[in-house]
Amino acid sequence: MIRFLLRRIGLAVPTLLGVSIVIFVTIRIVPGDPVASLLGPTGSAEARERLTKDLGLDAPIPVQYVKWLGNVVQGDLGRSIAKQTDALPYVWEAFRNTLTLSIFAALVAILGGIALGVLAATRRGRVASGFSTAVSLFSISAPQYSVGLILIVYLSAGRGWFPSGGMRNPTGDSGFGDLLNHLWLPGISAALVPLGIIARMVRSSMLDALSADFVESLRARGIPEWKVRWHAFHNALPSVLTIAGLQVGYLLGGVIFVEIVFSWPGLGLVVFQSISQRDLPVIQAGVLVSALAFVVINLIVDALHGLMDPRIRR
Amino acid sequence: METATPATSSVVAASSSPAAASPDGRDGTGQPTGAVQPTLRISDLHTVFRSRGLTVAAVRGVDLDLHPGEITVLLGESGSGKSVTAKSVMRLYGANASFSGAVELEGRDLLSLPPKEMLAVRGAEIAMVPQDPTAALDPLRRIGAQLVEVLRQHKVVPNKAAAQARALELLDQVGIPDPKRVYRSFPHELSGGMRQRAVIAIAVSCDPKVLIADEPTTALDVTVQAQILDLFQRLIAELHSAVLLVTHDVGVAEEVGDRVGVMYAGRIVEFGPAAEVLNTPRHPYTRALLDSIPTPGVERGRLRSIVGQPPVSGEIPAGCAFGLRCPHAFARCRSVDATLISVGERRQAACHLLEEEVSA
Amino acid sequence: MTVVHQITDPTRPGAVEDRPDEVPAEPDVAPAATKSIKRRRLGWPARIAGSVCALFFLAAVAAPLLTPFGPLEGDRSQRLLPFFSGGHLLGTDGQGRDVLSRIIWGARPSLLTGLIPVFVAGLVGTVLGLVAGLGTRRINSIVMRTLDVFYAFPAVLLAIAIAAALGSGTSNAIIALSVILIPPIARLAESEVARIKSADFMEAARVSGAGWLSISIRHVLPNAAPAIVVYCTALVGLSIVYAAGLGFLGLGVAPPNAEWGLMVNDLRQYTFSAPQISLVPAVVILIASVAFNVFGDGLRDLLDVRAEGK
Ligand SMILES: Nc1ncnc2c1ncn2[C@@H]1O[C@H](COP(=O)(O)OP(=O)(O)OP(=O)(O)O)[C@@H](O)[C@H]1O
Numbered sequence A: 001m002i003r004f005l006l007r008r009i010g011l012a013v014p015t016l017l018g019v020s021i022v023i024f025v026t027i028r029i030v031p032g033d034p035v036a037s038l039l040g041p042t043g044s045a046e047a048r049e050r051l052t053k054d055l056g057l058d059a060p061i062p063v064q065y066v067k068w069l070g071n072v073v074q075g076d077l078g079r080s081i082a083k084q085t086d087a088l089p090y091v092w093e094a095f096r097n098t099l100t101l102s103i104f105a106a107l108v109a110i111l112g113g114i115a116l117g118v119l120a121a122t123r124r125g126r127v128a129s130g131f132s133t134a135v136s137l138f139s140i141s142a143p144q145y146s147v148g149l150i151l152i153v154y155l156s157a158g159r160g161w162f163p164s165g166g167m168r169n170p171t172g173d174s175g176f177g178d179l180l181n182h183l184w185l186p187g188i189s190a191a192l193v194p195l196g197i198i199a200r201m202v203r204s205s206m207l208d209a210l211s212a213d214f215v216e217s218l219r220a221r222g223i224p225e226w227k228v229r230w231h232a233f234h235n236a237l238p239s240v241l242t243i244a245g246l247q248v249g250y251l252l253g254g255v256i257f258v259e260i261v262f263s264w265p266g267l268g269l270v271v272f273q274s275i276s277q278r279d280l281p282v283i284q285a286g287v288l289v290s291a292l293a294f295v296v297i298n299l300i301v302d303a304l305h306g307l308m309d310p311r312i313r314r
Numbered sequence B: 001m002e003t004a005t006p007a008t009s010s011v012v013a014a015s016s017s018p019a020a021a022s023p024d025g026r027d028g029t030g031q032p033t034g035a036v037q038p039t040l041r042i043s044d045l046h047t048v049f050r051s052r053g054l055t056v057a058a059v060r061g062v063d064l065d066l067h068p069g070e071i072t073v074l075l076g077e078s079g080s081g082k083s084v085t086a087k088s089v090m091r092l093y094g095a096n097a098s099f100s101g102a103v104e105l106e107g108r109d110l111l112s113l114p115p116k117e118m119l120a121v122r123g124a125e126i127a128m129v130p131q132d133p134t135a136a137l138d139p140l141r142r143i144g145a146q147l148v149e150v151l152r153q154h155k156v157v158p159n160k161a162a163a164q165a166r167a168l169e170l171l172d173q174v175g176i177p178d179p180k181r182v183y184r185s186f187p188h189e190l191s192g193g194m195r196q197r198a199v200i201a202i203a204v205s206c207d208p209k210v211l212i213a214d215e216p217t218t219a220l221d222v223t224v225q226a227q228i229l230d231l232f233q234r235l236i237a238e239l240h241s242a243v244l245l246v247t248h249d250v251g252v253a254e255e256v257g258d259r260v261g262v263m264y265a266g267r268i269v270e271f272g273p274a275a276e277v278l279n280t281p282r283h284p285y286t287r288a289l290l291d292s293i294p295t296p297g298v299e300r301g302r303l304r305s306i307v308g309q310p311p312v313s314g315e316i317p318a319g320c321a322f323g324l325r326c327p328h329a330f331a332r333c334r335s336v337d338a339t340l341i342s343v344g345e346r347r348q349a350a351c352h353l354l355e356e357e358v359s360a
Numbered sequence C: 001m002t003v004v005h006q007i008t009d010p011t012r013p014g015a016v017e018d019r020p021d022e023v024p025a026e027p028d029v030a031p032a033a034t035k036s037i038k039r040r041r042l043g044w045p046a047r048i049a050g051s052v053c054a055l056f057f058l059a060a061v062a063a064p065l066l067t068p069f070g071p072l073e074g075d076r077s078q079r080l081l082p083f084f085s086g087g088h089l090l091g092t093d094g095q096g097r098d099v100l101s102r103i104i105w106g107a108r109p110s111l112l113t114g115l116i117p118v119f120v121a122g123l124v125g126t127v128l129g130l131v132a133g134l135g136t137r138r139i140n141s142i143v144m145r146t147l148d149v150f151y152a153f154p155a156v157l158l159a160i161a162i163a164a165a166l167g168s169g170t171s172n173a174i175i176a177l178s179v180i181l182i183p184p185i186a187r188l189a190e191s192e193v194a195r196i197k198s199a200d201f202m203e204a205a206r207v208s209g210a211g212w213l214s215i216s217i218r219h220v221l222p223n224a225a226p227a228i229v230v231y232c233t234a235l236v237g238l239s240i241v242y243a244a245g246l247g248f249l250g251l252g253v254a255p256p257n258a259e260w261g262l263m264v265n266d267l268r269q270y271t272f273s274a275p276q277i278s279l280v281p282a283v284v285i286l287i288a289s290v291a292f293n294v295f296g297d298g299l300r301d302l303l304d305v306r307a308e309g310k
């Protein structure tokens, strides 16, 4: 198992290198002259030259990349142009809030998806099957920003059942109950797409597992149906988990829109503000942190998969 | 135990035939133990599948008695309904299957048993060894856990510790050299033969009265096959279970079978003591079946195809189902179906030719 | 069922789920009987969805004919009028512009930024897939490993990073979306090519001495095309949602132009004062997304490309 894990971690290294290259490229494709934009129209020729040198922009591109990567590894992702602070700590602070929201949404998506999928797989008949197909199709198709706004209008703005934004109530107590209250609407908005996907996946894996030969053998041994389904579910779980993990990773993308709609003080909101300020280092740091989290999530999922299915543990 | 009902219903097939030699088709035939009640009595079993407007009559009136300590073999080509017969006994089909007739376990009709009681019968009183040992085990559970699950389910042991001890004992009983290791193994870590032994251990764990083995050796190597068959015979001698062994391997039938029923298109067309049926077959289909083996005794071959195709279960021709492929068929065979009649001591066959012989 | 919901790997089992709905939950139905019945007509959900998609296209093409108001013309004294008032079917926005007219005009950039990336990525992805599938082992691994890197990002984030780096504007949004759509299409194309390569007729073609270009155009492409086209169709809904997302973030069309995503962001400030109006563009995008997905789904069922490929 340890060997298996180490191998997986080893495999993640080239991926991370690739990620860094892609992000580096997005830095370099910025149109216009970064020096000019930093200095503004009044910069002298001498200042230009010094800044170019300072920024290392006179070196060949591979050298620039290596230097940049060295900085990144040391946690230096450049400075925020708008905030005049180091981009990474700034982004990291926001990312923690994003993580809170994402974990909550992931729980909603996984639990809801499993419930819906199992229901669809074990209830016979066209109505149940059609219903679950429709529900998952709808939820898969629903853009996070649309869902978020609809939820705000119908469950928050008019009714006041839930807060329409923010993460904590500034006046009231800031306990867990308050946080949970703020989490529901954004959590559901972010969860809907992965929920639908997971539901479909669970349904088809459950159907596969239920049609496996060992299920008939279990029935022939007098194992009651609910236990048989539990066996089937156990067998469906590893593949469900893989997809679910991937979806949790994608949540990190969709959650941006949710954060904007609900003013959730996370990475998405930071990125959104940085877009209008053209604060590229922050955007890049945000994307890098998300990609890192994504890779880590995939690693965890891989490890869990190995834990759950002894056959793939090599 | 109510004996009247099965006796009468089982007579129907035989007595409807004008040439039936004995008023009770059963008692005079195939019962070495004479008056002893069979453990399992299948009477006029029909199994029909309905899916999407298609109706498939997979089993069309099977009568069969299983006696303790005896191996009854169902032999026949692929698609003849052997597995369906075996699984119908355990009611292992969903809502798309309907049964008629009777399956009596020591006088209790299983077909009309409430689902809950049927659950207690499966695995405990009637156990099954399926064809493919790999597919029979939950790939994600350790062998030990799967054994313990069954033991606990049917409450044959008082507690978990006892279940574990019993499981190890069972693994030892089925000839597994290292029970402790196998107990902790996942199915994929075992060889095919070991897996089948484990499956057999699960099947016999609750001392079943009836053991149904659906081609238990088909998926195994020839050498392993022989070992498993030996094990099987040994266990049955110990447990005194009544066994229904499904196979399409004539060699297996000959080696371990006490009695043989030859199935064709959902029916038993010939029945009798294994040695007799396989050495002096009476039904043209049995003969064709045996002829289709390349060199009997030298190579234990699979059934080679007989001229023509067996009828698809959905579209069985009028008259005798074998009529279209039978070299001896005559006019009557195309219009009237043949029923099982007694053709000599302890033997039955369903063929118009034999009817004439018997009545002559 | 294929609704592409995320940029995932279409060739990976489970990434695109294609299980017939009719498979019963309990065992023991002869599979042969279930499989042989194949639908050859679009089901009613797909037909309705198709009509809705057609309506959207019609709106985009005939916007000047359909709208009583221009997308930019507004009267600030008429701001935030409710539905059905003063000739404004869907009310007016904060600047007194007719919301319905803006939605109809907005269909143009919204559909274009959704469709063009699929088209571009379809072409580029197919070419990459052909190159990887027909090239040497080395070429294959270079192309495919490069594409793998893109799977390490949540696709939306990558699109945002690219679009933000390039600067806002429709063409930059289109470029960003094209980039993130290429990897899944290329993977599908590659796996299709690999499948076709192993077919018998390919052996015959190779023996007859045809060059790889002619093989790929005459044999591979026609066989791979249906699957790729269907997959691309299924991507349209997603692409439209992403495009509107970029617009929402201010990375697409510049204001005051009408574009759905931009309108969502513009109107969300009136969530409390004019909740109904604030929802209009969000709901329109939702409808478009569902419609394109259901339609793509039905199309796939109809062609059943995957089932035939297996
Ligand atoms: N669940 C089912 N639904 C519908 N038809 C079935 C079902 N199970 C079996 N059948 C049909 O019943 C017939 C008999 O099948 P069965 O499995 O009993 O054959 P068999 O004698 O065991 O053959 P084999 O040697 O191949 O196992 C076949 O025509 C089969 O198609």
Ligand SMILES: [Mg+2]
Pocket: B082, B083, B084, B214
């Ligand atoms: Mg069988």
